[in-house]
Amino acid sequence: MEKSGWIPTMCYQCKAECAIIARVEDGVLKEIRGNPNSRGKACVKGMSGVSLQYSPDRLTYPMKRVGERGEGKFERISWDEAVDIITTKLKDLRDRGEAHKLTASFFPHSITDPKWRFLNAYGGFINTALPHCDSAKILAWIKTTGGVPNHHIPPAWFTVPEGGIMMLAGRHAFGGLEDASIPKDILEAKERGAKLVVVDPFFTAEAAKADQWIPIRPGGDTAFFVGMIQHIVANGMYDREFVANWIREGDFKKLQDYLADKTPERMSEICDVPAETIRQLAEECAMAPSVGVDSFKGVMLGNALDFSHAWCIFMAVTGNIDNPGGQPLPDLVPLSPVEPAPTPPSLHDLGWHRTGPDKDKFEKYSFIMEPTWYEAQAIRNGDLKVLMVAEANPALTEMGDYSWQKAVCEKDENGNYKLELLVSFEIMLSETSKHADLVLPDKSYFERWELLYMPWWYNFGHGVALRQPIVEAPGECRHANDVFIEMGKELSPEYFQFDDLVSYYDIELSGLGLSVKKLQEMGGHWSPGSIGFRKYETAGGFGTPSEKVHLYWEDLEEAPWSQAFPRVDLPLEYRAVLDDYPFVLVSYRTIFHSGSGQWTFNNPQLRDSISGFQENPLLMNPVAAKELDVSEGDTITAESPTGSVQIQVKLSERIRPDCVALGHGFGSTVGGVASACKGVSDNRLIPDAGATLDYQDLIGGEAHVSTRVRIVK
Amino acid sequence: MKQVSMMIDLNRCIGCRTCVVACRNHKEIIDHNKAMPDEIPYYLRVETREKGAFPNLSMDSWIVPCQHCREPKCETSCPEGAISKAPETGVVTIDPEKCTGCEAKSESIAVEKRKISPCKGNCPANINVQGYVNLAAQGKFQEALRLIKDENPFPAICGRVCHHPCESACIRDDVDEPVAINAIKRFISDLDLDPETRYVPEIKEKKDEKVAIIGAGPAGLTSAFYLAKEGYQVNVFDRLPVAGGMMAVGIPEYRLPNDILEAEINVIRDMGVEIKTGVTLGEEISLDSLKNNGFGAVFMATGLHFGGRLDVDGEDLPGVFSGLDLLKDIALGKKIEIGEKAIVIGGGNAAIDSALSAKRLGAKEVTLVCLEQRDEMPAWNKEITDALEEGIEIANGLGPLRFMEKDGRLSGIEFQLCTSVFNEKGEFDPQYDDCQLTAMETDSAIIAISLLGERNFAENSGIAITSEGGLWADPLTLQTRIEWLFAGGDSVSGPKTVVEAIASGKEAAISIDRYIRGFDLREDRVKEIDMASDVYKAEYDPAKRAQIPRLKPGERAGNFNEIEKGLTEEMVIQEAKRCLNCGCSCIQSCPYSVIQFDGEAGKSHKCDLCQDRIYAGELPVCAEVCMTDAITFGEYDLVKQWAVCDGRTIVTDLSKGSMLYIK
Numbered sequence A: 001m002e003k004s005g006w007i008p009t010m011c012y013q014c015k016a017e018c019a020i021i022a023r024v025e026d027g028v029l030k031e032i033r034g035n036p037n038s039r040g041k042a043c044v045k046g047m048s049g050v051s052l053q054y055s056p057d058r059l060t061y062p063m064k065r066v067g068e069r070g071e072g073k074f075e076r077i078s079w080d081e082a083v084d085i086i087t088t089k090l091k092d093l094r095d096r097g098e099a100h101k102l103t104a105s106f107f108p109h110s111i112t113d114p115k116w117r118f119l120n121a122y123g124g125f126i127n128t129a130l131p132h133c134d135s136a137k138i139l140a141w142i143k144t145t146g147g148v149p150n151h152h153i154p155p156a157w158f159t160v161p162e163g164g165i166m167m168l169a170g171r172h173a174f175g176g177l178e179d180a181s182i183p184k185d186i187l188e189a190k191e192r193g194a195k196l197v198v199v200d201p202f203f204t205a206e207a208a209k210a211d212q213w214i215p216i217r218p219g220g221d222t223a224f225f226v227g228m229i230q231h232i233v234a235n236g237m238y239d240r241e242f243v244a245n246w247i248r249e250g251d252f253k254k255l256q257d258y259l260a261d262k263t264p265e266r267m268s269e270i271c272d273v274p275a276e277t278i279r280q281l282a283e284e285c286a287m288a289p290s291v292g293v294d295s296f297k298g299v300m301l302g303n304a305l306d307f308s309h310a311w312c313i314f315m316a317v318t319g320n321i322d323n324p325g326g327q328p329l330p331d332l333v334p335l336s337p338v339e340p341a342p343t344p345p346s347l348h349d350l351g352w353h354r355t356g357p358d359k360d361k362f363e364k365y366s367f368i369m370e371p372t373w374y375e376a377q378a379i380r381n382g383d384l385k386v387l388m389v390a391e392a393n394p395a396l397t398e399m400g401d402y403s404w405q406k407a408v409c410e411k412d413e414n415g416n417y418k419l420e421l422l423v424s425f426e427i428m429l430s431e432t433s434k435h436a437d438l439v440l441p442d443k444s445y446f447e448r449w450e451l452l453y454m455p456w457w458y459n460f461g462h463g464v465a466l467r468q469p470i471v472e473a474p475g476e477c478r479h480a481n482d483v484f485i486e487m488g489k490e491l492s493p494e495y496f497q498f499d500d501l502v503s504y505y506d507i508e509l510s511g512l513g514l515s516v517k518k519l520q521e522m523g524g525h526w527s528p529g530s531i532g533f534r535k536y537e538t539a540g541g542f543g544t545p546s547e548k549v550h551l552y553w554e555d556l557e558e559a560p561w562s563q564a565f566p567r568v569d570l571p572l573e574y575r576a577v578l579d580d581y582p583f584v585l586v587s588y589r590t591i592f593h594s595g596s597g598q599w600t601f602n603n604p605q606l607r608d609s610i611s612g613f614q615e616n617p618l619l620m621n622p623v624a625a626k627e628l629d630v631s632e633g634d635t636i637t638a639e640s641p642t643g644s645v646q647i648q649v650k651l652s653e654r655i656r657p658d659c660v661a662l663g664h665g666f667g668s669t670v671g672g673v674a675s676a677c678k679g680v681s682d683n684r685l686i687p688d689a690g691a692t693l694d695y696q697d698l699i700g701g702e703a704h705v706s707t708r709v710r711i712v713k
Numbered sequence B: 001m002k003q004v005s006m007m008i009d010l011n012r013c014i015g016c017r018t019c020v021v022a023c024r025n026h027k028e029i030i031d032h033n034k035a036m037p038d039e040i041p042y043y044l045r046v047e048t049r050e051k052g053a054f055p056n057l058s059m060d061s062w063i064v065p066c067q068h069c070r071e072p073k074c075e076t077s078c079p080e081g082a083i084s085k086a087p088e089t090g091v092v093t094i095d096p097e098k099c100t101g102c103e104a105k106s107e108s109i110a111v112e113k114r115k116i117s118p119c120k121g122n123c124p125a126n127i128n129v130q131g132y133v134n135l136a137a138q139g140k141f142q143e144a145l146r147l148i149k150d151e152n153p154f155p156a157i158c159g160r161v162c163h164h165p166c167e168s169a170c171i172r173d174d175v176d177e178p179v180a181i182n183a184i185k186r187f188i189s190d191l192d193l194d195p196e197t198r199y200v201p202e203i204k205e206k207k208d209e210k211v212a213i214i215g216a217g218p219a220g221l222t223s224a225f226y227l228a229k230e231g232y233q234v235n236v237f238d239r240l241p242v243a244g245g246m247m248a249v250g251i252p253e254y255r256l257p258n259d260i261l262e263a264e265i266n267v268i269r270d271m272g273v274e275i276k277t278g279v280t281l282g283e284e285i286s287l288d289s290l291k292n293n294g295f296g297a298v299f300m301a302t303g304l305h306f307g308g309r310l311d312v313d314g315e316d317l318p319g320v321f322s323g324l325d326l327l328k329d330i331a332l333g334k335k336i337e338i339g340e341k342a343i344v345i346g347g348g349n350a351a352i353d354s355a356l357s358a359k360r361l362g363a364k365e366v367t368l369v370c371l372e373q374r375d376e377m378p379a380w381n382k383e384i385t386d387a388l389e390e391g392i393e394i395a396n397g398l399g400p401l402r403f404m405e406k407d408g409r410l411s412g413i414e415f416q417l418c419t420s421v422f423n424e425k426g427e428f429d430p431q432y433d434d435c436q437l438t439a440m441e442t443d444s445a446i447i448a449i450s451l452l453g454e455r456n457f458a459e460n461s462g463i464a465i466t467s468e469g470g471l472w473a474d475p476l477t478l479q480t481r482i483e484w485l486f487a488g489g490d491s492v493s494g495p496k497t498v499v500e501a502i503a504s505g506k507e508a509a510i511s512i513d514r515y516i517r518g519f520d521l522r523e524d525r526v527k528e529i530d531m532a533s534d535v536y537k538a539e540y541d542p543a544k545r546a547q548i549p550r551l552k553p554g555e556r557a558g559n560f561n562e563i564e565k566g567l568t569e570e571m572v573i574q575e576a577k578r579c580l581n582c583g584c585s586c587i588q589s590c591p592y593s594v595i596q597f598d599g600e601a602g603k604s605h606k607c608d609l610c611q612d613r614i615y616a617g618e619l620p621v622c623a624e625v626c627m628t629d630a631i632t633f634g635e636y637d638l639v640k641q642w643a644v645c646d647g648r649t650i651v652t653d654l655s656k657g658s659m660l661y662i663k
């Protein structure tokens, strides 16, 4: 296969998976562009895919650990031996009645990803590549509207009308993490006369382009939104028609009672946004033809569920659900099922890997795919025995001061590892694979077939998109999907009766009158081309039990705290240790890196000072630094209640004086490029589940991005 | 004019660098298998400017590709003529066939070749030394002159009097002796004396704003040169009857002939600068009067024009001169009676100039007496050698105690022994032994110990003075505490050199231009200079350093004829070939630092605006891939028209080449 020319495929430098075209010359990948037949843009990570493809660190044959876990010593083995080790262990686990103690950590490229099918058939669970960062957003929208907008489903910025308001509350929209066309769409909407408002303690690239920047106190978002809702409702500026027709009987009255004392003045004290600003923005939002809100950091705090709830209420009372410029409620065209379909293991009975003081209470926060939240925790509890990781790097992504790395090395009283088998599918050695028992060379996204079928329509609509091999994989690389199918054929043959990955996709596509080949000939994606607005009107209502929007969540009336309506206070983790740890750590993202994956952190172009983001000094406001007698370039120690790091200070006006900012995802020490560059992992400062479980468990949110720190010279 | 351009919209650019990577991939200037961060070439980069303080901030980003300048400095600087501007597109390209990478010899020097050569890095005026040396090696003197005059309006003067830190840093010294850079410069610059070959820079659009400069020394005149070039109306005022400052009345003719000085100052006059001599600030004019007469900014470059006093008995006797006054009087043609015997007091360059001048005035015996021992003397070694050559006696370690009188005039000087000049901290703190006295007879004494500035006008106009007695100005911007008043040269720094005064005048011009246009004075002022040090020295022209012809000591007595002569053309070419080509000429000449060096090919390379794509009707790659469609490609005049019609602001401080930046 020596291809030449521009070939359409799908990027996978981050989870947006933008449609791209790639130029291949005699079988060598040369260049990348956004696919002009799709949304047309690719970002700097996407462009740097060429460097990823030809990295000298690519793994080319399977390896088995020699020595202790974490030492990073391996020997070459055959694929047969590797697969045999895994299937033998999995048979044993299943025979012990502990199949549910298998977790595979990966990013599902479709809701019918064959790896997921394998888990369902075998009886294990999925952990979606990282502790689920947007769970609170998903949960809130399900409770309120029955729909599932996750963090890949922002407002359709290209539909924002003149006068519409675009609000980014802790969302790095220019990072291209939803689609690379979003920066352009936002800036074009601005040129059309829409207003961009950025709510963030950090002056981001988006804030630089915003009409209004609101440097809010971290965690104050709930209070800020509730203050706006109060002003809108109390002054009768809400969308009367939507409230009358689409909000569940009685909920609005309850809301009015709840709001009675939530005046902008009171909320202002919590969120540090002037009451005048809260009122001004509330009025503008009430008058605007549309308001679209996107948030990410806001849904990763301890009170994320409260904030997500406030966000839903705000969108409902301003009539901005599923309208142009507002919050879309996505749907999917159905694919054909591959029969027989396996029944997944019961989450309720077996899926409680995440432990806490009161499992039953936590149940209220459950949603479709209960993951193994914290692997470190589950290993220590004995709930996780086999872990297979593909395209994920939990060794760095899990919170806690190297908690995951410590947990996978822990042994029981007999001297056996608590985690019995750790398998890493990777294209290049990562911090995670360094700890693995088996390291299996995966195919890059330029070397494999993959059907993308997810409701993130920003890039491929309510449809499907095809990733196709455009260059040969080096050495003995195999796509993890193919390996899982092979294992499925051995362990659960009744569910793996199809030939291979492509024939599996062919069956799925047949319902649309498509096949992989046809889709390939069509240019790689199929979509009805519409988003559809106010679909609830034609559907006769929302997906909630009452078919109306639920502002009030009665099932949460008597959690340890009532969360039937949002609690407006700052998250507990920001209040508990306030005196000892005066700063809030803001972990920010840039367009150059995605998560903490080696794909971007071990990529020379993305760590180059000219074209990327090399290291992450701690950003401090000069006013705060002066008080502590800290100067530019000083090396200080940043301490949180659970961890500490040594780091250089860079002074910046861009951060609130009561915060310090740290670029997210750094810390990799594996690989030629990553090990040559500096960088500190923010997750070393952020507590792991074990440290904050007692309250996090019960409020349905995790402090993914939040902790308090102090600076020691 | 035919000129394709890219218009970069700062309202759109988000600084994502997608274009940077796409460009690299397209141009294949990266080896993906080997690339390491910070070692990968790039044809464009992103710059970001943050302004304000929390929470009132703004931040802009934009790309910097090759600007495809109207008058590309890279083109002028290339000794091989490899760089050209295409007449049909205005695109500036480097022809890889012709480019030799400035004689790049080996792969091992690739990193070094990207750096600034030490000669340029050490030149206070930042002249592209390697560039003009290399051009001279090819006999391209006119081009070399242009390159020099981009950075220095007084090359013929510097070619004679500069203390040439470039030569002190020259790496060729590791092999045998430094390249005779200054002599090469002198030869090139003498072209400027001939009105036929003189280089008068083009004046940009005339501006209405007026700038006043006090002091027609090198600092003042340099800022006049650059401000006039920018189009400002410049008036220079000086209290002396002649222009040139110390170049006219300090440095003696035998080192700097008057006609040279005249010729270089005339270029500045030709550029429209009015130099008004015999006008003193504090007398005929004042800061207020300047302001009232519509001057938007003033640059004070008043130098140091008072000689320090010894404060010993008899200092005011007839026969005791101030060295400074003596040199000034000679320069202004006054008649001076110096007698047979003269003693000069002082150990610096000015003392030596006084001694040599005394000799030329007819003194038979000239003795230079100073506190310092020979190796402690502040005068440059070369000057000391010159003095000894001409038979000047040097008496070290003596401090004057009193001037002796006979018949109402000076008859001799009594000295005491100076036991040490500097204390442990290295500060000037002379210690004497007053038991050891020496007396010397003399007809005249010349005091040349220190230079002082005038403070009256400063104190009267509220200009801050430093503890050392200089004018106070911000070291980076040269702005004084009076917003519209700038100060530089010796009056701020204390006694320095001509080239340092030139450097100061250049900085002042930048500040004043920014001040008048309302731009930030401080932004991007500090430039890190990364100098080549590990230079390839295996293959070089083995010739010895050229000997500079000089008048024999015997030929010098009784006249002020120039001592040093120039090199011949052949000597200059041969000498220039001794250069080791530490860096690349074009890389050092580009004001935007966009040129890259390819170690493997041993050539420079850069953005060509994707010329092949333009011909095929496609966009340059950066414009095609830009995430936010921030880049509009088109004919310069058309995109500019588009910007104007759309009511957009042109960011003039960025739009200096052929790229247009708008907001």
Ligand SMILES: Cc1cc2nc3c(=O)[nH]c(=O)nc-3n(C[C@H](O)[C@H](O)[C@H](O)COP(=O)(O)OP(=O)(O)OC[C@H]3O[C@@H](n4cnc5c(N)ncnc54)[C@H](O)[C@@H]3O)c2cc1C
Residues within 6 Å of the ligand: B161, B162, B163, B214, B215, B216, B217, B218, B219, B220, B237, B238, B239, B240, B244, B245, B246, B247, B250, B251, B252, B279, B280, B281, B282, B301, B302, B303, B304, B305, B327, B349, B350, B353, B454, B457, B488, B489, B490, B491, B495, B496, B497, B498, B499, B501
């Ligand atoms: C004897 C001697 C020899 C030197 N030799 C060398 C050498 O070989 N090489 C070298 O590089 N450097 C040499 N220097 C140093 C060099 O000349 C000075 O560093 C340089 O000229 C300083 O430039 P400037 O523009 O700051 O001041 P100046 O050259 O001193 O010019 C200042 C001008 O301001 C005028 N002025 C002052 N006050 C007023 C007022 N109130 N109103 C109007 N006008 C006013 C003065 O008349 C003068 O013309 C020498 C200096 C001396 C004294």
Ligand code: SF4
Residues within 6 Å of the ligand: B065, B066, B067, B068, B069, B072, B073, B074, B075, B092, B589, B590, B591, B592, B593, B594, B595, B606, B657
């Ligand atoms: S920007 Fe530099 S390389 Fe480009 S034309 Fe101008 S001087 Fe030459």
Ligand code: SF4
Residues within 6 Å of the ligand: B117, B118, B119, B120, B129, B130, B133, B169, B170, B171, B172, B179, B181, B578, B579, B580, B581, B582, B583
């Ligand atoms: S050898 Fe040439 S380039 Fe190097 S310092 Fe000397 S003159 Fe400059």
Ligand code: SF4
Residues within 6 Å of the ligand: B012, B013, B014, B015, B016, B017, B018, B019, B020, B046, B062, B063, B625, B626, B627, B628, B629, B630, B631
């Ligand atoms: S791709 Fe566009 S937005 Fe990004 S840095 Fe380049 S010019 Fe700016």
